[in-house]
Amino acid sequence: MHAYRTHTCGQLRRENVGETVRLSGWIHRKRNLGQLLFVDLRDHYGITQCVTDSSSPILAQLDNIRVESVITITGKVVEREGNTKNSDMATGEIELWMDEVVVQSSAEMVPLQVNSSEDSGEEIRLTYRYLDLRREKMQKNIKLRSDVIASLRRRMIGQGFTEFQTPILTASSPEGARDFLVPSRIHPGKFYALPQAPQQFKQLLMMAGFDRYFQIAPCFRDEDSRADRSPGEFYQLDFEMSYVTQEDVFSAIEPVLQGIFEEFANWNGKKREVAKGPFPRIPFVESMLKYGCDKPDLRNPLTLFDAAELAGLEDFSFGNFKSMVEKGDVLRAVRVPNGKSKPRSYFDKLGEWAGEAKVSLAYVSMEEGAPKGGIAKFFGPQAFERLVVLSAMVEGDTVLFVAGPSSIAVKAAGQLRTKLGEDYGLIRKDLFAFCWVVDFPMFEFNEETGKIDFSHNPFSMPQGGLEALNTRNPLEINAFQYDIVCNGVELSSGAIRNHMPEIMIRAFEIAGYGQEVLEQKFGGMLAAMRYGAPPHGGSAPGVDRIVMLLADEPNIREVICFPMNQKAEDMMMKAPSEVRPEQLKELHIRIELPPVRKS
Numbered sequence: 001m002h003a004y005r006t007h008t009c010g011q012l013r014r015e016n017v018g019e020t021v022r023l024s025g026w027i028h029r030k031r032n033l034g035q036l037l038f039v040d041l042r043d044h045y046g047i048t049q050c051v052t053d054s055s056s057p058i059l060a061q062l063d064n065i066r067v068e069s070v071i072t073i074t075g076k077v078v079e080r081e082g083n084t085k086n087s088d089m090a091t092g093e094i095e096l097w098m099d100e101v102v103v104q105s106s107a108e109m110v111p112l113q114v115n116s117s118e119d120s121g122e123e124i125r126l127t128y129r130y131l132d133l134r135r136e137k138m139q140k141n142i143k144l145r146s147d148v149i150a151s152l153r154r155r156m157i158g159q160g161f162t163e164f165q166t167p168i169l170t171a172s173s174p175e176g177a178r179d180f181l182v183p184s185r186i187h188p189g190k191f192y193a194l195p196q197a198p199q200q201f202k203q204l205l206m207m208a209g210f211d212r213y214f215q216i217a218p219c220f221r222d223e224d225s226r227a228d229r230s231p232g233e234f235y236q237l238d239f240e241m242s243y244v245t246q247e248d249v250f251s252a253i254e255p256v257l258q259g260i261f262e263e264f265a266n267w268n269g270k271k272r273e274v275a276k277g278p279f280p281r282i283p284f285v286e287s288m289l290k291y292g293c294d295k296p297d298l299r300n301p302l303t304l305f306d307a308a309e310l311a312g313l314e315d316f317s318f319g320n321f322k323s324m325v326e327k328g329d330v331l332r333a334v335r336v337p338n339g340k341s342k343p344r345s346y347f348d349k350l351g352e353w354a355g356e357a358k359v360s361l362a363y364v365s366m367e368e369g370a371p372k373g374g375i376a377k378f379f380g381p382q383a384f385e386r387l388v389v390l391s392a393m394v395e396g397d398t399v400l401f402v403a404g405p406s407s408i409a410v411k412a413a414g415q416l417r418t419k420l421g422e423d424y425g426l427i428r429k430d431l432f433a434f435c436w437v438v439d440f441p442m443f444e445f446n447e448e449t450g451k452i453d454f455s456h457n458p459f460s461m462p463q464g465g466l467e468a469l470n471t472r473n474p475l476e477i478n479a480f481q482y483d484i485v486c487n488g489v490e491l492s493s494g495a496i497r498n499h500m501p502e503i504m505i506r507a508f509e510i511a512g513y514g515q516e517v518l519e520q521k522f523g524g525m526l527a528a529m530r531y532g533a534p535p536h537g538g539s540a541p542g543v544d545r546i547v548m549l550l551a552d553e554p555n556i557r558e559v560i561c562f563p564m565n566q567k568a569e570d571m572m573m574k575a576p577s578e579v580r581p582e583q584l585k586e587l588h589i590r591i592e593l594p595p596v597r598k599s
Helices: 058-062 122-127 136-160 199-207 246-263 284-291 308-312 320-324 344-356 382-393 406-423 465-471 501-510 513-532 543-551 583-586
Strands: 020-034 036-042 046-053 072-077 094-105 181-183 191-193 212-221 232-242 281-283 304-306 330-336 362-367 370-371 398-404 434-438 443-444 450-453 481-486 489-496 536-539
Touching: 020 046, 020 058, 020 094, 036 058, 036 072, 046 058, 058 094, 094 481, 136 212, 136 232, 136 543, 191 330, 199 212, 199 232, 199 513, 199 536, 232 543, 246 434, 246 481, 246 489, 246 536, 246 543, 284 304, 284 406, 284 434, 304 406, 308 320, 308 330, 308 382, 320 362, 320 398, 330 382, 330 406, 344 398, 344 406, 370 382, 398 406, 450 481, 465 501, 489 543, 501 513, 501 543, 513 536
Parallel strands: 046 094, 281 434
Antiparallel strands: 020 036, 020 072, 036 046, 072 094, 181 191, 212 232, 232 536, 304 330, 330 398, 362 370, 362 398, 434 481, 443 450, 481 489, 489 536
């Protein structure tokens, strides 16, 4: 017999009754009933109930051992009596009568309850992550992550992609986030950077002739934490293709993503539907107008519309909106079916929310074919008739308006759409709905610096090519850039890349980077383009976010083995940490801390 186990703790069934077996695992629970002692023994695969009685010395042996101790039990499989069978357990028809127990490792008092779903708080959970990971939910989440990655690999290889590994130590580049820098010991004063993404390397692989590349790529960005973004590092399904148009990229990755979500849609007993492809293509401008954001949740049927023309009608007399539109503010509106079902107090609270968001909010309903409630008195017949046409409202519907400067009102309108969808129960929770957001602006105006910046990926191909860069207003140029979005979560940005050095030089010039800077920062890329570069493009869906959606977890830390906390600290390994003076000396670094502020 094996020294530790003949079966796992999730393996035994009624057909094993009568067999002598050996199990190893953690003590999940103990129940001492005086004459009988029950132990639930747990490993990665499940739980088996083990039992002994007061006539056995095993009862006294186990009575003094804490939960989470590791033990090996040898015994005979017996069938449970009728009323003691547990249909909720895979092993619920049997139990193990203990003949021998060996303690492999005794546990101290645990700082969090492994056998409970109770949340012990982020600090405790991350400090003792190895204990937190023992919990059933976390075991399932991390196993799901592994299964998703394995499936992604199979599907990408099936699409003709080849897996490559790209460097972790590379050069710093302006990709939109802060780099993590690594000092060089043998090159004093110089630094490597951990890659924010394998962007340049995957493009260079295309220029090297490999045609279709992918990897499950680690990426490193010194960013603040969010619910859908882990600070420090994340993983993405990075891929690139040669001789492709934007639609070719979509056609390659859509079956992979749809297949993954269909494969795991019913994971852990959930019943969910995956919207069929091809995924809708929504231009960026349309997305901002209809959804108030560039990552729309299509499970929500509500859409926004531009109501600014109402302010120009003579028999619309709401002066606040009229004056705001006249000075250039935006006026967005959304129709809520049967919106009158909410009491006036609900709309009053929305008004308070709008005040905090620094926008103006108003509403009007239709009752007996006429405007009622809110700002109804400001609508003359022609204005209300025009509103009905714009909104398609019918009896009982309510239209809500948001007005304010474009920089805040567009976003606020999008947030209102989401809140209304949730409050009225309109968002389908059992659906995965994808879309592509396309035609992103190539450049944007940075109000802080007063300069033009890249809005997305600086290596994207501008629509119209070099001619557009030379003849058009940069802020009016779109790029072949696209995002893939699922349920309001951006899974990935991507683009058809620029493969011509003259376009790259001109695009960076518009963004304020001279050719000498370009040669210094991206000399390898420019040189490769000058030796013949194929048209190419790709994307990089986030693995962590895919798993987060499939696991139905609101926070990305629930699907990562060892995440950092919101302050980018590893509570378990105590990182970041100070290093020894001799290490700094080797790296030619002197620490100069900021002055301590006096309270």
